[in-house]
Amino acid sequence: xxxxxxxxxxxxxxxxxxxxxxxxxxxxxxxxxxxxxxxxxxxxxxxxxxxxxxxxxxxxxxxxxxxxxxxxxxxxxxxxxxxxxxxxxxxxxxxxxxxxxxxxxxxxxxxxxxxxxxxxxxxxxxxxxxxxxxxxxxxxxxxxxxxxxxxxxxxxxxxxxxxxxxxxxxxxxxxxxxxxxxxxxxxxxxxxxxxxxxxxxxxxxxxxxxxxxxxxxxxxxxxxxxxxxxxxxxxxxxxxxxxxxxxxxxxxxxxxxxxxxxxxxxxxxxxxxxxxxxxxxxxxxxxxxxxxxxxxxxxxxxxxxxxxxxxxxxxxxxxxxxxxxxxxxxxxxxxxxxxxxxxxxxxxxxxxxxxxxxx
Amino acid sequence: xxxxxxxxxxxxxxxxxxxxxxxxxxxxxxxxxxxxxxxxxxxxxxxxxxxxxxxxxxxxxxxxxxxxxxxxxxxxxxxxxxxxxxxxxxxxxxxxxxxxxxxxxxxxxxxxxxxxxxxxxxxxxxxxxxxxxxxxxxxxxxxxxxxxxxxxxxxxxxxxxxxxxxxxxxxxxxxxxxxxxxxxxxxxxxxxxxxxxxxxxxxxxxxxxxxxxxxxxxxxxxxxxxxxxxxxxxxxxxxxxxxxxxxxxxxxxxxxxxxxxxxxxxxxxxxxxxxxxxxxxxxxxxxxxxxxxxxxxxxxxxxxxxxxxxxxxxxxxxxxxxxxxxxxxxxxxxxxx
Numbered sequence: 001x002x003x004x005x006x007x008x009x010x011x012x013x014x015x016x017x018x019x020x021x022x023x024x025x026x027x028x029x030x031x032x033x034x035x036x037x038x039x040x041x042x043x044x045x046x047x048x049x050x051x052x053x054x055x056x057x058x059x060x061x062x063x064x065x066x067x068x069x070x071x072x073x074x075x076x077x078x079x080x081x082x083x084x085x086x087x088x089x090x091x092x093x094x095x096x097x098x099x100x101x102x103x104x105x106x107x108x109x110x111x112x113x114x115x116x117x118x119x120x121x122x123x124x125x126x127x128x129x130x131x132x133x134x135x136x137x138x139x140x141x142x143x144x145x146x147x148x149x150x151x152x153x154x155x156x157x158x159x160x161x162x163x164x165x166x167x168x169x170x171x172x173x174x175x176x177x178x179x180x181x182x183x184x185x186x187x188x189x190x191x192x193x194x195x196x197x198x199x200x201x202x203x204x205x206x207x208x209x210x211x212x213x214x215x216x217x218x219x220x221x222x223x224x225x226x227x228x229x230x231x232x233x234x235x236x237x238x239x240x241x242x243x244x245x246x247x248x249x250x251x252x253x254x255x256x257x258x259x260x261x262x263x264x265x266x267x268x269x270x271x272x273x274x275x276x277x278x279x280x281x282x283x284x285x286x287x288x289x290x291x292x293x294x295x296x297x298x299x300x301x302x303x304x305x306x307x308x309x310x311x312x313x314x315x316x317x318x319x320x321x322x323x324x325x326x327x328x329x330x331x332x333x334x335x336x337x338x339x340x341x342x343x344x345x346x347x348x349x350x351x352x353x354x355x356x357x358x359x
Numbered sequence: 360x361x362x363x364x365x366x367x368x369x370x371x372x373x374x375x376x377x378x379x380x381x382x383x384x385x386x387x388x389x390x391x392x393x394x395x396x397x398x399x400x401x402x403x404x405x406x407x408x409x410x411x412x413x414x415x416x417x418x419x420x421x422x423x424x425x426x427x428x429x430x431x432x433x434x435x436x437x438x439x440x441x442x443x444x445x446x447x448x449x450x451x452x453x454x455x456x457x458x459x460x461x462x463x464x465x466x467x468x469x470x471x472x473x474x475x476x477x478x479x480x481x482x483x484x485x486x487x488x489x490x491x492x493x494x495x496x497x498x499x500x501x502x503x504x505x506x507x508x509x510x511x512x513x514x515x516x517x518x519x520x521x522x523x524x525x526x527x528x529x530x531x532x533x534x535x536x537x538x539x540x541x542x543x544x545x546x547x548x549x550x551x552x553x554x555x556x557x558x559x560x561x562x563x564x565x566x567x568x569x570x571x572x573x574x575x576x577x578x579x580x581x582x583x584x585x586x587x588x589x590x591x592x593x594x595x596x597x598x599x600x601x602x603x604x605x606x607x608x609x610x611x612x613x614x615x616x617x618x619x620x621x622x623x624x625x626x627x628x629x630x631x632x633x634x635x636x637x638x639x640x641x642x643x644x645x646x647x648x649x650x651x652x653x654x655x656x657x658x659x660x661x662x663x664x665x666x667x668x669x670x671x672x673x674x675x676x677x678x679x680x681x682x683x684x685x686x687x688x689x690x691x692x693x694x695x696x
Contacts, residue, residue, distance in 0.1 A: 127684045131431045135631045139673035150664045278492045320507040327499025335481045338489045
C-alpha cells in the first residue's frame with residue numbers, strides 16, 4: 001500500500017542509476033542511519049554496544065570484504081582470519097612507531113598493506129580454481145598466524161605475544177581506540193567508517209570493476225574471451241577484499257577486544273566470516289550485514305536462552321549444545337534458503353509491494 | 360588409473376628424497392667432518408613417511424566422498440573423532456576392542472545414512488560451496504554430539520600395540536639403526552591394506568562399478584538405473600569406516616581427544632597434492648607431505664624459528680599446484696564455455 005514505486009519517474013540516467021531508485025527505500029535507509037547515529041548511542045546499554053553492536057559492525061566489514069572476493073568474484077577463500085591478523089598487526093606496528101599519525105590514516109595504511117599481502121596470496125588463483133584454491137588460501141591463513149605468533153617484532157617483543165591497543169584520538173580529544181575509550185565513541189566511529197566503506201563497496205560492485213568480477217565468477221573463460229583480463233579482475237578482487245578485511249581486523253584489535261594475540265584470528269574466524277556471507281547471501285552487500293548480525297546474535301541467544309527458559313545446564317553441556325544447535329541451524333538454513341537472508345529480504349519486499357492484494 | 364603416471368610420481372618422489380637431503384645436509388654440514396649424516400636423515404624421512412600414511416588414512420575418506428558426489432566433506436575430521444569416541448565408549452563398557460570396532464563401524468554406517476537422509480537429500484543440485492558449508496555444519500553437530508555423549512576428556516585407546524620403539528634397519532649404511540614407533544608401522548600396514556581393499560571394492564564388485572559410474576557422471580548413472588541415494592549412503596558409510604580406522608590409528612598414538620577432529624586440516628594439503636579424485640594420489644600425497652613436513656621441520660625449521668609444520672605442508676602443496684593445478688593425479692580439468 002505504502003511501498004509502491006508508481007509515479008516515481010526518472011528523468012536522468014543518474015537518477016535511474018541511483019543505489020536506491022525507489023524513494024521509500026532511500027527514506028528507509030536514511031531513517032535507519034539517523035536512528036543508528038542519533039538515538040542508539042543514547043539509549044543502548046553499554047553491554048549492547050560493547051558485545052553486540054561493535055562486533056556486528058566489525059564483522060559486517062569483514063563479511064563485506066570476503067563477499068567481494070567470494071560472492072562477487074567467485075574465488076573461495078579460507079584465509080580471512082590471516083588477513084584480519086595482518087590488519088591488526090600492521091596497524092599496531094604503525095601506530096606504535098608513529099604515535100602522532102591520525103589513527104584513521106593508520107587503519108587505511110594497514111588496509112593497504114593487507115591488500116598487498118592479499119594480492120601476493122591471490123597470485124595462485126590465476127592457475128588454481130575452486131576447492132583447490134580454497135585449500136591453497138589456507139596456506140595464507142596458517143603462514144600469517146605463524147609469522148605473527150613467532151616473531152616478537154610484530155608485538156614489539158611483548159613476552160605474552162599479546163598486543164594491547166594504545167588509546168588514540170580521532171580528532172581533538174575523542175578517543176576511539178583502546179580499552180579506555182567510551183563505547184559510544186567507538187560505536188559512532190565504527191558506524192561512520194563502516195557505512196562509508198559499505199558505500200564504497202556498493203559503488204564498486206556496480207561499476208566496471210565489479211561487473212568484471214561478476215563476469216569472472218559466472219564463467220571465467222567466457223569473460224576472458226569477451227575481453228576481461230582475468231589477472232586484473234582476480235587480483236583486484238583480492239586486493240579490495242583484503243583491504244576491507246584488513247581494516248576490520250585492525251578495528252577488531254583496536255576497538256572491540258583492546259588486546260589481542262595472533263591466535264584470536266585462527267581458522268575458526270575464517271569459517272565464521274564465511275558462514276556470514278553464505279547465510280547472509282553471496283554476492284550481496286546487504287547480505288553481508290544480515291549474515292554478520294545473524295552470526296553475532298546467534299551465540300548470544302544460545303547462551304541466554306536456557307537460563308531464560310529455566311533449564312539448568314552445566315557449562316560444558318551448554319558449550320556442546322551450542323555447537324550442535326549452531327551446526328544444525330546452519331544446515332537448516334542452507335536447506336531452506338541457500339541463497340541467504342538477502343533473498344528472503346527481497347522476497348519480503350516483493351510481497352510488500354503487492355500488499356494488501358495477493359497479486 | 361594411469362599406471363605410468365603413478366610410476367613417474369613414485370620414482371620422482373623417491374628420487375627427490377636423496378636430492379633434497381643432499382642439498383639440505385650439504386648446506387648445513389659443509390664445514391663439518393661428516394659431510395652427509397645419512398642415518399639421521401633417513402630416520403627423519405622414514406618417520407615422515409610413516410606419519411604421511413596416517414595423513415593419507417584421513418585423506419582417503421575425503422577422496423571417496425569427493426569422487427562419488429563431488430562434495431568437499433570438511434566433516435571427515437569430525438567423523439574420525441566421532442568414530443574413535445564411539446569405539447572408546449564401547450570399550451569402556453568392557454567390550455573387547457574387536458567387537459567395539461565392529462560396533463563403532465555400525466554407528467558410522469548409521470551416521471552415514473542419517474547424513475544422507477537429513478542433509479544431502481534435500482540439498483541435491485545446490486552449488487558446491489553450499490554443500491561444503493553444510494558439511495561444516497555437520498562438523499559442528501558431530502563434534503557436539505560426540506562430546507555430549509562421551510565427554511570431552513582425553514581418553515586412551517589401547518588395542519594392544521606396544522609403545523616400545525623398534526630399532527630397525529641396523530646395518531652397514533645405518534650403524535645405529537633407526538627408532539620407529541610401532542603404532543606408525545601398524546598404521547602403514549593398515550593403510551596399505553585399506554587401499555588394496557578399496558581398490559578391489561572399486562574394481563571387482565557390483566557396488567564398486569556403480570560407484571565409479573556415479574563418480575563419472577551423476578545423470579548418466581541415474582539414467583541406467585543406478586540408485587543414486589543408496590550409492591551416496593554407501594559411500595558415506597565406507598568413508599565413515601575409513602574414518603574409524605584413521606580414528607583408531609590416531610587415537611592409539613595421540614589419545615582420543617578433540618584435537619583429532621583438526622587433523623582434517625592436516626589432510627587437506629595431502630588432498631590437493633594428490634588430487635581430489637585419486638585414491639593412489641591420497642597415499643602418495645600423504646607420503647610426500649609427511650616426508651616433506653618432517654624434513655622441513657628438522658632441517659629448515661631452526662633457520663626460521665621452528666614450528667613450521669602448521670603451514671609447511673600447505674606451502675609445499677601450493678608450489679605443486681602451481682605446476683599441476685589439479686593435483687598430481689587429479690582428473691585433467693577440461694573447461695568449455
